[in-house]
Amino acid sequence: xxxxxxxxxxxxxxxxxxxxxxxxxxxxxxxxxxxxxxxxxxxxxxxxxxxxxxxxxxxxxxxxxx
Numbered sequence: 762x763x764x765x766x767x768x769x770x771x772x773x774x775x776x777x778x779x780x781x782x783x784x785x786x787x788x789x790x791x792x793x794x795x796x797x798x799x800x801x802x803x804x805x806x807x808x809x810x811x812x813x814x815x816x817x818x819x820x821x822x823x824x825x826x827x
Contacts (some may be wrong), residue, residue, distance in 0.1 A: 781797070784796070790821070790822075802821075
């Protein structure tokens with residue numbers, strides 16, 4: 762089943778936007794919305810999940826494409 766998306770707006774500083782763009786380039790990504798979703802999911806996992814050493818970084822990054 763495909764994910765349903767809603768729009769979420771956020772105000773950021775020029776410095777924050779530049780940091781996001783730099784990190785996206787470093788990760789080889791070009792979808793800003795997908796990148797922000799990945800950051801939210803990473804933070805959620807960091808706060809609420811147990812580490813899962815069976816999931817590689819490349820597996821986690823595949824969720825960005827959605």
